[in-house]
Amino acid sequence: MIEEVFTISVTDDRAIEKVIFDDNVQYIHMVFNKGEGLPEHFSNSNVYMTVIRGKLSIGLDDQEVHDYSKGTVLKIPFNTKMNVNNIDEAVLELIIVKAPAPGK
Numbered sequence: 001m002i003e004e005v006f007t008i009s010v011t012d013d014r015a016i017e018k019v020i021f022d023d024n025v026q027y028i029h030m031v032f033n034k035g036e037g038l039p040e041h042f043s044n045s046n047v048y049m050t051v052i053r054g055k056l057s058i059g060l061d062d063q064e065v066h067d068y069s070k071g072t073v074l075k076i077p078f079n080t081k082m083n084v085n086n087i088d089e090a091v092l093e094l095i096i097v098k099a100p101a102p103g104k
Contacts, residue, residue, distance in 0.1 A: 006019050006020055006027075007019075008029040009029070009031075011031055012031065012033070012091045013031065013033075014031060014032060014033060014036055015029065015030065015031040016028065016029075016030050017029040017030070021101070022101065023101055024099070024100070024101055025097060025098065025099045025100070025101055026045070026096075026097070026098040026099075026101050026102065027095070027096070027097055028095070028096040028097075028098075029093075029094070029095055029096075030092075030093070030094040030095075030096060031091060031092070031093050031094075032054075032085075032086040032091070032092045032093075032094075033086065033091055033092075034086055034087065034088060034089055035085075035086070035087070036085070036086055036092075037057075037083075037084045037085035037086055038082070038083075038084040038085075040081065040082065040083045041081075041082055042079055042080065042081050042082070043076055043077070043078055043079060043080045043082055043098075044078070044079075044098070044102040045078055045098040045099065045100060045101065045102045046075070046076070046077060046078055046098065046099055046100070047074075047075075047076040047080075047082075047096060047097070047098055048073060048074070048075055048076075048096070048097040048098075048099065049073070049074040049076060049094055049095075049096050049097075050072070050073045050074075050094065050095040050096075050097075051068050051069060051070050051071065051072045051073075051074075051092070051093075051094060052070060052093040052094060052095060053070045053090070053091060053092070053093045054069075054070065054086060054088060054090040054091050054092035054093060055067050055068065055069050055070075055086070055088040055090060055092065056068045056069075056072070056074075056084070056086070056092055056094065057084075057085045057086065057087045057088070058074070058082065058083065058084050058085070059081075059082075059083035060076065060080050060081065060082060060083075061080055061081045062081075065083070065085075067088075
């Protein structure tokens with residue numbers, strides 16, 4: 001078999017899954033319920049964030065929080081301060097792609 005196969009969980013429970021972590025890319029699956037998110041941090045690569053379901057509330061650097069619904073893809077530059085949260089009732093599900101992989 002030439003291809004590698006990876007799976008992500010299908011859940012409504014909080015999840016942060018490092019699906020692919022290699023020299024080329026980091027591919028991360030995340031699920032957050034209301035009131036959950038990530039600690040404030042700076043992006044360590046170019047970040048491509050896809051909202052699969054729910055509504056993402058995100059503050060970047062010093063700008064106000066913006067909301068993005070399913071089907072939205074964000075491109076966030078390297079070294080941007082990020083504050084990622086779900087403040088909505090619906091479950092938030094994200095796919096995060098970091099390219100190039102941090103440290104490369």
